[in-house]
Amino acid sequence: MPPTGPPANPAARHPTGRPTARDVAKLAGVSQSTVSLVHAGKWPGRVSERTVRAVNEASAALGYRPNQAARQLRLGATRTVLLVVPALSNPFFGALHTGAAEAAARRDFSVVVFPSPVEAGTERAPFASPFAAAHTALDGVLASSMAYESLAELLTTTGPGPGLPLVMLDSEPGTGPPTVNADVAAGMHALTTHLLDLGHRNFGRLVPTIDTWTFAARENAHRAALDGVSGTRGTTARTRFTVHDAAVAALALLDAADPPTALVCDDDVLAAGAYKAARTRGLRIPEDISVTGFDDLLIATVVEPELTTVRLPAHRIGATGMSALLDLLDGHRPDDASLAGELVVRASTAPPPPAA
Known part of the structure; x- marks a missing residue:
């Protein structure tokens, strides 16, 4: 018959004063391995709830607590x-x-x-x-x-x-x-499409010197969006991941013979550098140039005007x-996961200025 719980008069405690899993097993009328399964939380589907109650009642009656350190070393x-x-x-x-x-x-x-x-x-x-x-x-x-x-x-x-x-x-x-990723490609595609819909055709890109999958995916998605629209062109500047270096890189784009009407930045930190460059050249955002970021960090709502960006979860x-x-x-083994981001349109983007 299955165990019904500890007897009215539980067995004496272990001579050392610390009851063991063997003592619990004896009192509950189960095997020592069953006690281990219950205390490890691995009993569902292997041990009945009635047996679990018996083990827990025996443990409480004896004052038994698993030695987690020993268990961890053993396992x-x-x-x-x-x-x-x-x-x-x-x-x-x-x-x-x-x-x-x-x-x-x-x-x-x-x-x-x-x-x-x-x-x-x-x-x-x-x-x-x-x-x-x-x-x-x-x-x-x-x-x-x-x-x-x-x-x-x-x-x-x-x-x-x-x-x-x-x-x-x-x-x-x-x-x-x-892998668990944000769908950065979809986010960048939505961001670039937003700028295209506003009428931008000349783009400047600020991308980090860091060579990782996520920045490559953003670049590929940006280019794919531009490839679907005739008359688009773009220039890329690579920069270290600091506001100062991003500002220097953005200045090089703004000082070109045919400067972009939109700066697309792979991160909000780089976008803050683009803001500094625009102010240095006396350009208004978004009247003279649009700026976008990526990630939706706190800085996106600190800069003025607030930054259009992609919020990653x-x-x-x-x-x-x-x-x-x-x-x-x-x-x-879990399946790979891709979590959707969200385009957040704020005040840093507008149609390009009229051609001179």
């Missing part, structure tokens, strides 16, 4: 995952971390954040340091906006085996590990990515 699990981001100063990654941490907490996991020093994505592995030894205290890795090759020596995407399970965020799909990317990683740890 090779610490319930800790690593989140690798390019920088902590960018608000996009702050929101991404918040979403990831909330999703992890719902499943009793902790998150450690590591800012990778690699700007270009493949120059060196972010773990080529004494920090590399810490991977033995981790269960998995969530890495954002990086090249997979920079992690490949340390990690594995197949779950059990050498290394660590990995899920990539804002990274190229099809490289091996599961950073919080949801972090949460979805963490859920995918924890599913991978449970032995289920």
Whole structure:
């Protein structure tokens, strides 16, 4: 017969004063492995609810608490995952971390954040340091906006085996590990189409020197939108990821013999640099030149006029990515995910000025 709960007079406590899982199993009339399944939360579909109640009642009667540290060592699990981001100063990654941490907490996991020093994505592995030894205290890795090759020596995407399970965020799909991305191509296409509908045909592009999938996808989507409209032309300036450098690059575009009527920036930070360049040349936004950004960071509503941009769901990317990683740890490979962004039209875009 299935167990009905602990007897009225529970057995004496363990001689050391700390009851064990074996004591609980004996009192509940079940196997020790059943006790472990119940306390690990892995009983659904394997143990009846009646048995679960018996185990919990026996545990309460004996004052038993699982030794989590010992259990983690035994199972090779610490319930800790690593989140690798390019920088902590960018608000996009702050929101991404918040979403990831909330999703992890719902499943009793902790998150450690590591800012990778690699700007270009493949120059060196972010773990080529004494920090590399810490991977033995981790269960998995969530890495954002990086090249997979920079992690490949340390990690594995197949779950059990050498290394660590990995899920990539804002990274190229099809490289091996599961990915969770914003649909940046659709966002850039919508943004470029918005400018085309306003009548712009001469475009300047501010793109980062960082060589990652997400910026390549934005560039390809911008060019594809222009290819569908006759008479369009554009010039690209590459810049480091700072307001000052973006302003210098934007000045070069504005000083051209045939300057653009719209500056399309791959990030709101670069757009802030474009604003500085426009003011330096005495140009009004949007009367003389339109400016757009990407990401919808806080700076987009701080600049004047407020910035037309594409809002990316950073919080949801972090949460979805963490859920995918924890599913991978449970032995289920998640599908790649692409989350829609949103075009946010504000006051920085208008029809181009009349030709002189």
